[in-house]
Each structure stands twice: as C-alpha cells, then as structure tokens.
Amino acid sequence: MLLDRPVGAGTTRSTEAVVAARRSTRAFSDRAIDAAEVRALLRDAARAPSGGNMQPWQAYLLRRPAIERAADAIRATGVAPHRAVWDDYRYYPKRFFGSYDVRRKALGRALYGLLGIERRDTKRMRQQFERNFDFFGAPVGVLMTIDRRLERGSWIDLGMFVQTVVLLAEARGWGTCVQASFAPYHRALRPVLGMEEEEILVCGVAIGHPDHRDPVNALRTERDPTDMWLRQLD
Template sequence: MSQVNAPIPDPASVDAAIENRFSARAFLPTPVPRETLEDILRVARRAASGTNAQPWKVYVLQGAKRDELVQKVCTAHDELRQHPELETKFCADYDYYPRHWVDPYLARRRQNGWSLYGLLGIQKGDKDAMHAQHQRNFRFFDAPVGLMFTLDRVMGQGSLVDYGMFLQNIMLAARARDLHTCPQAAWNDYASIVLPHIGASAEEMLVCGMSIGHADESALVNTFFTPREEVASFTHWVGSDASS
C-alpha cells in the first residue's frame, strides 16, 4: 500500500486531536517515558518543509537540567521586573508579535488575556499576580518535560512556516497519546540564557519552548477555553460559486 492510497482508519480521531488540543497551563509531575517522546518526534518529523530542509532542532529538558533552567530564567524574570533598564539584555532573536498591534488582533489579544486573568481572579492592575502567572511559563507550568526548539540563523523566514507545521504535529501526536502541551513564545526573550544552557551553538536561534506532560484535570486554569473565528470570517472564495 502506497502513501497515496493509505486509508485513515478513524478520521474522527484525527479531528478530535485537533479540536481538543489546547494550551494546558497546569501539569501533573507524572513522568513521560523517553520512548513516548521519541515516538512523538518520530511522527512529527513528517511535517512538510520547503525543499525537505527539515530545519528543526529539538532539545529535551528533564530532571536536573530542566530544574536548573527554570531557576535561571525565573531569577532573570524577577531581576528584569526590578530593573526594567535590563530589557536590552533579555530580548528575542525575532519578532514573534507585531511591534504595533491593530484590530482585530489587538481585540482578540485583550480578550484572551483578560479572560484568563478573570478566570484566575487576577484583577486589572495587580502587577504582582500578573508577574507570578507569567512566570508560570518559566516553570513549564510544572510539566516534567520541557522542549526547546532552535533554528540555524542562516535559514530564511520560510523555515518558521515549516516549524509551525512541525510544532503542530508534536502537539497532535501528544494528544493521540493522552498528553497535553503548551507552546511558549515567552521563553524567547531569555534566549541568551536558554541557548547556552541547552548546548546550542551561536549559529542557532531560539524559536520557542513547549511544555509537555499530563494535564492536571483539577486545575481551574485548564478549563480556560479560547474561542475561534467562524470559517466565513477568514475565508475568501475566489472564482467559486458562492451558493454551492
């Protein structure tokens, strides 16, 4: 049987993995076997990439090395709050977000942020609580495994598109194995700490991090549901019969 005519035995499971994926923000300490992580990455590597360049590099953090990175970046996060002038010391290798937000993206961003904070009882202006919640990123939301993704700096912007498909594959393959994930751009500002810690070369840049593990079903934060726009709001039918 060829890859052209290989059937998908249960299309509903594929759809379910996509529709039930969410960014978990509280994990259990339950270990994830190395064999499971390797299997997820084995499946994810089938992501499409321009000219089959496969530009991804993955660093898996567990145990003491994970804990050491958490401590380093949490310390830097606290230091930056006390000394905002250090901002230039902690900056990302590329602009993940726009430098100037406009609607409708600004409205969606605000809705997302305040909906999450509202669920957690964090009031607007409560900078201490906001800082603590943001720092949960740098604790991998207590997940036992953290992933860091890098890209050789020589590669073009198209490789970030390739990377998105690879990351999505990881998240969906994780769901198929009863695991959850949280992709995290928050780590990018601390690339100067992350890259040396994981042993990445100077020719690599940090794309993002990701928490992976068993989601804590009892955590209120994991009830947070992010809405999606209707298909009609972002789709333009060109040269088609709109009535069909």
C-alpha cells in the first residue's frame, strides 16, 4: 500500500494514522525537498480515482525561483486579496450561512488567536493571508488546473487527486497546505505558468517540511461528530 511506506528510521504508519495526522501547514522550514521526489509523489497520486479514466488534472511544479516570480506577478496586480475578483470560478458562496459560517469563523478565531492577531487588526490578518502567495515559505509549490470544458464530475476527480497528493506527502513526513487563494489571480499567473486559455486555475498546494517552532502549525481543526452528517439506513 502506498501510504504504508517508511517515514523514518524503522517506522511505518498505517493509512488511518496518515489521514488522522494530516493538517494544513502554514509555516515551513528552509529544509530542501528534491523536485524529483515531488515528481514521484505526483506520479503516485495520479492513481487517484478518475471517472472514465479521464485524469482531468494538470499540475505545475514550482521551485523557489518560480514561486518568487509567481508572487511578484500577483503583487504587481496591486489587487488586495479581499478585493480580488473570482471570475473563473467561485470557491466560496457569495454569502456564508448556517453551520458553514459558524465553522469558518471558528477557524479564523483559532488561527489568528495562535498568531496573537486581534480581531480588528485587519492589517496583520491581510499580511498573514498574503503569505499564501509565497506558499508559506515552502520549498515547493504545485498549482493545479482543470479544463474549463469539463463538467462537475471531473472537478470531483481533481479533488481526489489533490487529496491523494496531500496524503502521500504526509506519509513521507512532509507538510502541505491546499490553497484556493491563487485562483482569482489566474490572469497574472497565466504568462508565468504558460497556461492555456482552456485551463482554470483551481488551487495551489504548498509542500515542504513543517517548521514545528512556529505556533501557527499547532492549529488542529475540529470535525463534527459523525451523527451530525451521517444517516444510516438498514
């Protein structure tokens, strides 16, 4: 099983342990990761389920120089993240509601609380958010795209591919963060990546070794009890 490979001297982790350990890493150490190892991870992740074996994902692997060029292109737009226009697709609803909004706000309070950012300190909040565009200091970033002519089922397949990427990274002892924040800046990033017009920029994935000294990496989000979303029929 791919997830049961060694992750340290004399140790292995089960699939269940890898899934349970996965979390969003928002601070990375300066320890390098060989791009060839990431290419191998992406190759393994391509075994993810795919309806009709269409394999609708496209991936751009960025190392540090390319990450800096991408970040520069975003900054050059002069468009702050809270004013960015989601003109290719929307990740979030226009208006949050119900339990979805409750969980989102709880995450924000927990994240900014760890960083010592006060509720009304919008400047520091935006500075933290803008660290997305540097992949939080990770040595490697991957930007994921999909062909705009495909239907929603292919987006599900892309999601399963991304999930497989982050689980295989966790199995290797790496940290990851899946980032929708790049999507509104697709026009600025197209020439940097060489994207075709048919491609929609969906998300980024930061990959690297977590900086365990940074308090932001202590964040562990909660999940609702199973009975709140599972209905069993006998």
